[in-house]
Amino acid sequence: MGFEVVLGQSRVVKYLKRAIQKNRIAHAYLFVGPQGVGKTLVAKLLAAQVMGHNCNGCLVCRSCKSILWGNHPDLLTVTPLNKEVTIEQIRSLREEILNPPFESPTRFILVQYAHKMTLEASNAFLKVLEEPNKGNVFILESPDEGLLLPTIVSRCVKLQFGPISKEEIAFFLREKYDLLPDEAQTLAAVSNGSIKKAVQFMEKGLLKRRAEIFYNHTEALKRTLGEGAFGPHDIIIPKDVDPSDYLFLLLTWYRDLIASAVGVESQLFFHQDFRTKLKELSKGAQLHLVLSIPLEIERARQDMGKEANLGLLMGELFLAFKDGLGI
Numbered sequence: 001m002g003f004e005v006v007l008g009q010s011r012v013v014k015y016l017k018r019a020i021q022k023n024r025i026a027h028a029y030l031f032v033g034p035q036g037v038g039k040t041l042v043a044k045l046l047a048a049q050v051m052g053h054n055c056n057g058c059l060v061c062r063s064c065k066s067i068l069w070g071n072h073p074d075l076l077t078v079t080p081l082n083k084e085v086t087i088e089q090i091r092s093l094r095e096e097i098l099n100p101p102f103e104s105p106t107r108f109i110l111v112q113y114a115h116k117m118t119l120e121a122s123n124a125f126l127k128v129l130e131e132p133n134k135g136n137v138f139i140l141e142s143p144d145e146g147l148l149l150p151t152i153v154s155r156c157v158k159l160q161f162g163p164i165s166k167e168e169i170a171f172f173l174r175e176k177y178d179l180l181p182d183e184a185q186t187l188a189a190v191s192n193g194s195i196k197k198a199v200q201f202m203e204k205g206l207l208k209r210r211a212e213i214f215y216n217h218t219e220a221l222k223r224t225l226g227e228g229a230f231g232p233h234d235i236i237i238p239k240d241v242d243p244s245d246y247l248f249l250l251l252t253w254y255r256d257l258i259a260s261a262v263g264v265e266s267q268l269f270f271h272q273d274f275r276t277k278l279k280e281l282s283k284g285a286q287l288h289l290v291l292s293i294p295l296e297i298e299r300a301r302q303d304m305g306k307e308a309n310l311g312l313l314m315g316e317l318f319l320a321f322k323d324g325l326g327i
């Protein structure tokens with residue numbers, strides 16, 4: 001029971017199922033993989049099945065629910081405070097696990113964003129791992145094992161989580177949110193294999209805002225006459241849309257435009273439901289100029305993180321868009 005709710009990750013699930021069957025649960029696991037692909041869910045499902053509430057991880061009893069909700073007394077979660085996991089957090093964890101578990105023979109300690117441990121915290125955590133820890137199972141989550149101390153990595157059983165396939169994500173979204181096939185396909189395409197990202201995209205309303213955003217984008221391009229002649233960026237980017245999300249949408253839009261211009265099948269587009277508009281736009285496009293646009297957008301998104309002047313960034317981009325589209 002239990003692991004059926006996990007999308008993708010069949011290798012990890014198979015490995016853990018076998019470990020449970022053989023009663024060979026490791027002392028520490030390192031779950032490596034991108035955000036939003038199910039690392040925390042798998043950790044909780046493993047905990048539910050191992051904690052021994054005589055339900056085999058039914059997911060409906062009180063214990064299973066409290067594990068899934070993260071409020072079971074024998075499931076400890078360590079997560080960054082102010083972007084870091086501090087040595088104080090690890091010290092208090094060490095104190096806490098000196099006591100026996102409350103309800104279960106096994107206690108699970110989930111360290112989320114384990115790579116956010118400071119060096120002192122990492123060294124303290126290494127000591128915790130090295131101490132006799134009967135009855136404690138540690139699960140560390142990180143996008144990349146290279147970000148952790150090698151001495152920590154070597155004490156963990158490493159399980160690699162991959163991105164989830166577009167088909168699986170689209171199917172999940174259609175079933176759960178009752179979306180149109182094209183909408184589910186778009187979310188799956190922009191999610192980059194992360195269910196979390198797909199759902200966030202939808203919850204921010206970006207799916208439904210695309211028509212307005214793309215229309216305003218081309219209209220704004222038509223209005224701009226050249227350097228310095230475009231309006232302030234807040235006229236172009238709707239006030240309630242995060243500029244970084246806006247640029248991400250444009251990035252996917254221009255990738256589709258290039259794909260359309262070179263004759264890629266529209267099933268492979270991010271925005272399949274805009275194929276007609278894309279085809280029309282791609283006819284006037286200067287392909288050799290459009291090809292560099294995704295790179296320029298990526299660069300602008302990175303600069304945005306460094307608090308560069310948004311108006312200037314957008315101004316430069318707009319000239320590139322205008323030239324590329326031949327507007």
Ligand SMILES: [Zn+2]
Nearest residue numbers: 055058061064
């Ligand atoms: Zn249960």
